[in-house]
Amino acid sequence: MTAADAGHAAASASNTNEILVSLLLMFAGAKLFAEIFERLKQPSVVGEILAGVLIGPSVLGWVTPNEITHTLAELGVIFLLFSVGLETKPRSILQVGGTAGMVAVLGVIVPFFAGWAYMHFSGHSNIESLFLGAAMVATSVGITARVLSGMGLLSLISSRIILGAAVIDDILGLLVLAVVSSMAGGAIDYAEIGATAALSIGFVVAVATIGASAMKRATPRIARLRIGHSLFIGAVLLCFGLATVAATIGIAAIIGAFLAGMALAEPTEQEHETHEQVRGITEFFTPFFLVNIGMQLNVDAFANRETIVAALVVTALAVVTKFVGCGLAAIRLGARRAAQIGVGMAPRGEVGIVVAQIGLGMGVISDKVFAVVLFMAVATTMIAPPLLVPLFRNEAKPAPG
Amino acid sequence: MTAADAGHAAASASNTNEILVSLLLMFAGAKLFAEIFERLKQPSVVGEILAGVLIGPSVLGWVTPNEITHTLAELGVIFLLFSVGLETKPRSILQVGGTAGMVAVLGVIVPFFAGWAYMHFSGHSNIESLFLGAAMVATSVGITARVLSGMGLLSLISSRIILGAAVIDDILGLLVLAVVSSMAGGAIDYAEIGATAALSIGFVVAVATIGASAMKRATPRIARLRIGHSLFIGAVLLCFGLATVAATIGIAAIIGAFLAGMALAEPTEQEHETHEQVRGITEFFTPFFLVNIGMQLNVDAFANRETIVAALVVTALAVVTKFVGCGLAAIRLGARRAAQIGVGMAPRGEVGIVVAQIGLGMGVISDKVFAVVLFMAVATTMIAPPLLVPLFRNEAKPAPG
Numbered sequence: 001m002t003a004a005d006a007g008h009a010a011a012s013a014s015n016t017n018e019i020l021v022s023l024l025l026m027f028a029g030a031k032l033f034a035e036i037f038e039r040l041k042q043p044s045v046v047g048e049i050l051a052g053v054l055i056g057p058s059v060l061g062w063v064t065p066n067e068i069t070h071t072l073a074e075l076g077v078i079f080l081l082f083s084v085g086l087e088t089k090p091r092s093i094l095q096v097g098g099t100a101g102m103v104a105v106l107g108v109i110v111p112f113f114a115g116w117a118y119m120h121f122s123g124h125s126n127i128e129s130l131f132l133g134a135a136m137v138a139t140s141v142g143i144t145a146r147v148l149s150g151m152g153l154l155s156l157i158s159s160r161i162i163l164g165a166a167v168i169d170d171i172l173g174l175l176v177l178a179v180v181s182s183m184a185g186g187a188i189d190y191a192e193i194g195a196t197a198a199l200s201i202g203f204v205v206a207v208a209t210i211g212a213s214a215m216k217r218a219t220p221r222i223a224r225l226r227i228g229h230s231l232f233i234g235a236v237l238l239c240f241g242l243a244t245v246a247a248t249i250g251i252a253a254i255i256g257a258f259l260a261g262m263a264l265a266e267p268t269e270q271e272h273e274t275h276e277q278v279r280g281i282t283e284f285f286t287p288f289f290l291v292n293i294g295m296q297l298n299v300d301a302f303a304n305r306e307t308i309v310a311a312l313v314v315t316a317l318a319v320v321t322k323f324v325g326c327g328l329a330a331i332r333l334g335a336r337r338a339a340q341i342g343v344g345m346a347p348r349g350e351v352g353i354v355v356a357q358i359g360l361g362m363g364v365i366s367d368k369v370f371a372v373v374l375f376m377a378v379a380t381t382m383i384a385p386p387l388l389v390p391l392f393r394n395e396a397k398p399a400p401g
Numbered sequence: 402m403t404a405a406d407a408g409h410a411a412a413s414a415s416n417t418n419e420i421l422v423s424l425l426l427m428f429a430g431a432k433l434f435a436e437i438f439e440r441l442k443q444p445s446v447v448g449e450i451l452a453g454v455l456i457g458p459s460v461l462g463w464v465t466p467n468e469i470t471h472t473l474a475e476l477g478v479i480f481l482l483f484s485v486g487l488e489t490k491p492r493s494i495l496q497v498g499g500t501a502g503m504v505a506v507l508g509v510i511v512p513f514f515a516g517w518a519y520m521h522f523s524g525h526s527n528i529e530s531l532f533l534g535a536a537m538v539a540t541s542v543g544i545t546a547r548v549l550s551g552m553g554l555l556s557l558i559s560s561r562i563i564l565g566a567a568v569i570d571d572i573l574g575l576l577v578l579a580v581v582s583s584m585a586g587g588a589i590d591y592a593e594i595g596a597t598a599a600l601s602i603g604f605v606v607a608v609a610t611i612g613a614s615a616m617k618r619a620t621p622r623i624a625r626l627r628i629g630h631s632l633f634i635g636a637v638l639l640c641f642g643l644a645t646v647a648a649t650i651g652i653a654a655i656i657g658a659f660l661a662g663m664a665l666a667e668p669t670e671q672e673h674e675t676h677e678q679v680r681g682i683t684e685f686f687t688p689f690f691l692v693n694i695g696m697q698l699n700v701d702a703f704a705n706r707e708t709i710v711a712a713l714v715v716t717a718l719a720v721v722t723k724f725v726g727c728g729l730a731a732i733r734l735g736a737r738r739a740a741q742i743g744v745g746m747a748p749r750g751e752v753g754i755v756v757a758q759i760g761l762g763m764g765v766i767s768d769k770v771f772a773v774v775l776f777m778a779v780a781t782t783m784i785a786p787p788l789l790v791p792l793f794r795n796e797a798k799p800a801p802g
Contacts, residue, residue, distance in 0.1 A: 017648040019472055024641045031634050038627035068472050071420055150629065226439035228551060229684050233432050236685060240425045247418040273677060280678030281685050283630050284637060 022063045023072070023288075029055050030287035043385035045146050048287055049378070052294020065295045069288065074253065076289030077142045077350070081254040082239040083282040084145045084163070085261015086275060087154045090212050093164045093262070096157060100164030102329035107165065107345050108172045110325030111136040114317050119369075122310075127184050128369060131359035134180045135373045136318050138173030140349025141166035142254065142289065143381045147388050148344075153395055158340040161330060163258070165345060170252050171200045177355055178250075184364045200251050204259065207242065211263030232277045235264055252351060293349055297378045301371030310368075311375040318376050319383055322346045340391045347381040423464045424473070424689075430456050431688035444786035446547050449688055450779070453695020466696045470689065475654065477690030478543045478751070482655040483640040484683040485546040485564070486662015487676060488555045491613050494565045494663070497558060501565030503730035508566065508746050509573045511726030512537040515718050520770075523711075528585050529770060532760035535581045536774045537719050539574030541750025542567035543655065543690065544782045548789050549745075554796055559741040562731060566746060568656055572601045575651050578756055585765045601652050605660065608643065612664030633678045636665055653752060694750055698779045702772030711769075712776040719777050720784055723747045741792045748782040 029051035037047030055062040063069065093100070115136040119129035141163065148159045175197055182188045215238070222234040239260040246256030302308050327342030356373035359365035430452035438448030456463045464470065494501070516537040520530035542564065549560045579597055583589045616639070623635040640661040647657030703709050728743030757774035760766035766774075 015468070016471075016475055016654070017645070019468075020475070020641070020645045020648055020654060024638075024645050027641060028638055031628060031638065034628045035626055044628060067416070067420075068469055070417075071469050074417055074421070225436055227432060227435045227445060229680070232681065232684060237425075237429055237432070240421070240428060244418070244421045244425050247421055253417070253421060276674060276677035277681030277684065279630070280633065280681030283633055283678065284682050 019068060022069070025055055025062055026052070026069065026291045027287050030291045034287075043147055043389055044150070045143055045290055046382050046385050048290035049294040049382055052291035053297050053378070054294070055291070056295030056297065058295075058297050058299040063295065065292060069292055069295070072285060072288035073292030073350075074289075076285035076287070076292075077254050078239065078243050078257040079278070079282040079285050080142050080146060080289060081258040082261040083278055084149055084154060085258040085263075086265055086278065087149065088160070088163060088258075088262050089265045090208050090262050092155060092160050093167075094208070096161045096164055099330055099333070100161045101168055103161055103165040103326045103341055103345065104168035104172060106325040106329040107139065107169055107322050108137050108176065108325075111318060111321035112176060114321045115314070118313065118317060124369070125364075127180075127364045128359075128366070130180045130183065131355070131365050132314070132369060132373065134173070134176050135352040135355040135359070136314070136321070136348065136376070137169070137176050138252075138348065138351035138355070139166050139169050139322070139345045140347050140351045140377075140381065143347040143349060143384060144344040144388065146286065146290075147385050148392070151389075151392060153392055156392075156395060157333070158330075158337045158344070158392075161333075161341055162344040165326065165341070167204060167255055167258065169345070170255050170351070171197070171204065173351065173355075174200060174250050177358070181358060181362065184359075184362050196250055200249050203245065203249055203251075204255065207256075207259040207263060211259060212266055215263045216266055229274075229277065231274045235260075235274055235278060236281075238263065293378055293381055296353060296374055298371060298374060301368070302375070307368050307371060311372045311379075314372050315376045315379045315383075318348060318380050319346050336391070340388070343384055343387045343391060346384045348377045349381050350377070352377040420469060423470070426456055426463055427453070427470065427692045428688050431692045435688075444548055444790055445551070446544055446691055447783050447786050449691035450695040450783055453692035454698050454779070455695070456692070457696030457698065459696075459698050459700040464696065466693060470693055470696070473686060473689035474693030474751075475690075477686035477688070477693075478541075478655050479640065479644050479658040480679070480683045480686050481543050481547060481690060482659040483662040484679055485550055485555060486659040486664075487666055487679065488550065489561070489564060489659075489663050490666045491609050491663050493556060493561050494568075495609065497562045497565055500731055500734070501562045502569055504562055504566035504727045504742055504746065505569035505573060507726040507730040508540065508570055508723055509538050509577065509726075512719060512722035513577060515722045516715070519714065519718060525770070526765075528581075528765045529760075529767070531581045531584065532756070532766050533715070533770060533774065535574070535577050536753040536756040536760070537715070537722070537749065537777070538570070538577050539653075539749065539752035539756070540567050540570050540723070540746045541748050541752045541778075541782065544748040544750060544785060545745040545789065547687065547691075548786050549793070552790075552793055554793055557793075557796060558734065559731075559738045559745070559793075562734075562742055563745040564659070566727065566742070568605060568659065570746070571653050571656050571752070572598070572605065574752065574756075575601060578759065579651075582759060582763065585760075585763050597651055601650050604646065604650055604652075605656065608657075608660040608664060612660060613667055616664045617667055630675075630678065632675045636661075636675055636679060637682075639664065694779055694782055697754060697775055699772060699775060702769070703776070708769050708772060712773045712780075715773050716777045716780045716784075719749060719781050720747050737792070741789070744785055744788045744792060747785045749778045750782050751778070753778040 030048040033047035033051040034044035037044050054060055057064055112133040116129045116133035119132045120126065144162055148154050153159055175193060178193045178196055179188060222230050227233060239257050242256035242260040243253040247253040302311065322345045323342035326345045327338040330338045330341045352373055356365060356370050360370050431449040434448035434452040435445035438445050455461055458465055513534040516534035517530045520533045545563055549555050554560055576594060576598055579594045580589060623631050628634060640658050643657035643661040644654040648654040703712065723746045724743035727746045728739040731739045731742045753774055757766060757771050761771050
């Protein structure tokens, strides 16, 4: 043990208490605001994000986002999508694949060009404009999934289209980002982008089509293992494993987690016990995901009028373009379902932030544009749920299965 | 957002994948070795600790302990003790309070003096000898609790005495540490130590005596809250809250978590669902606790013969002195139960390491002595389970409730 290690270890020991206090504040704050919002008949997810805005650096400064809160948030959205996957049979997504593909494609093209055009015509460089467009592309499906799952409406046709479209949308977002990043770096590497496309599409198609039957065959073997709760352990490992593969390919870890859930969605003997245990982890981690979104907001960046206007315009564009693009793609299902899908795809959350971080890291977008993306990402997650709830109210709960 | 924040954020984004891989390695490694050890009819906890030794810096170096693994480990032992508390009615501990108190007192005095004497007579300074004694005091009850819980034997009289003694032992350990630290700092502050003693004893007695009835009254109200899974959320908040209070007072966070579990041990209507959800979190986090213990070991420190001998002697003393001290205190229950208790109190785990870290931070113990304590802490957790299993085998499973 070196002196530096020892110092680190001692610091960790004395930090334990501070970390516990932070986690307690995040969890308790989230649940307090969830309860208040439920009583006001508002979506609890918005309350939990607002709790993050309040306890984060913007307002009270009680908790500063750090690697630990970031990791718990990431685990939160991973287990959230895993839980949603557990309630989603692969067949139910494949059935709506065509519409979901259309929703994803139009939901990428319209926001991308709108974002680029707004920035371009307000005098930003072409590459900065392209990055803002790319940051407006990818939907963060966690928020919508949480709302629909809470209402027990995950198996509605619009919910299934949203989930399917979010997966395709994430792959398209990765490709847009790859193109834009390589343009910023110099020339476009078509071979590498083609390989990324093939790898990500191959992964998703392979797991979606053969995952469920593979897990059906594996389940009796896993059930026979000597370790306790082996089905639960196996489920967690599959979720973690596919999330890690997805992240390694470059698509979001949550896509892997969602596919892992779908692969286990067919009922098994000990289904109930395992699902309750997964629900325990999900309910524990999800508040950290929601609070962490709110904590990203930094109001200090909005000291001047210009940035405020840009943030509001970009947020409005982000909502309207997804609504129009995704809604149009689903218009043959009727206006109500088109609207449900258009609003459900609006939240950008952590995905837009990651794109902007990469642009910032490459030095092609300014701190101000980064602040604008942060605002747009947080604001779209808070705007969507209050619109979703009335749009989905009075939907008959679909029959189980 | 400052440039440093942005840099940190970008670094976090690119680290996500690396962190996911680390967590996957820890979880998968733990469960692989648990399965292997189960098949060899050895305790799975030892396999999980060994997985940590292997993937940690000592052998393969795949995962380096850091703040994130430390936090997950801490959450692991907190939820482990919370789960154990859920299976432990306060009455069942209070009934054996006298014996548990004796076990704790002798289990503190004998190792403390043995540790001090060994160091003193092998030529170390008085204060370094006192710190080693202090590091040998506190039992880390997580390992024993995990083994007994896995065997379904938590309500045996010896199990209950071990749990009660571990709580008292932790308070005594805190006081020994307070005395030794203040001696290292100059003079003993009797007033402050008295206040610490009063506060920690008051906290434990208050929660143990009135916690259960307070929670019984609060449960119907919590069940009526609007947020989903409110009983589970309430349980997690109580666990987190009391763990944080305990850590703030200075006793181990796990004591607070254990007391929180006990306060909720009386059956409620939705008990089963909530308990399954808590089991989910516990089974998810516990492997990180066990792997993290193994990862603490640093074989590099044992390059010379002198340190190896010291590590082996201190480990032997640690096991024998708890066995003799705690066993003697419980001898009127018969040799078998005395042996069960003496072995069950042997693991030192993270508690001894924290004491040594404080000594290192104060500059009163050397890197070598720190390495010896680390070895003793890890080795005692690996020695106890294989001895516990045969000692508890053939015990009739107590009737539920």
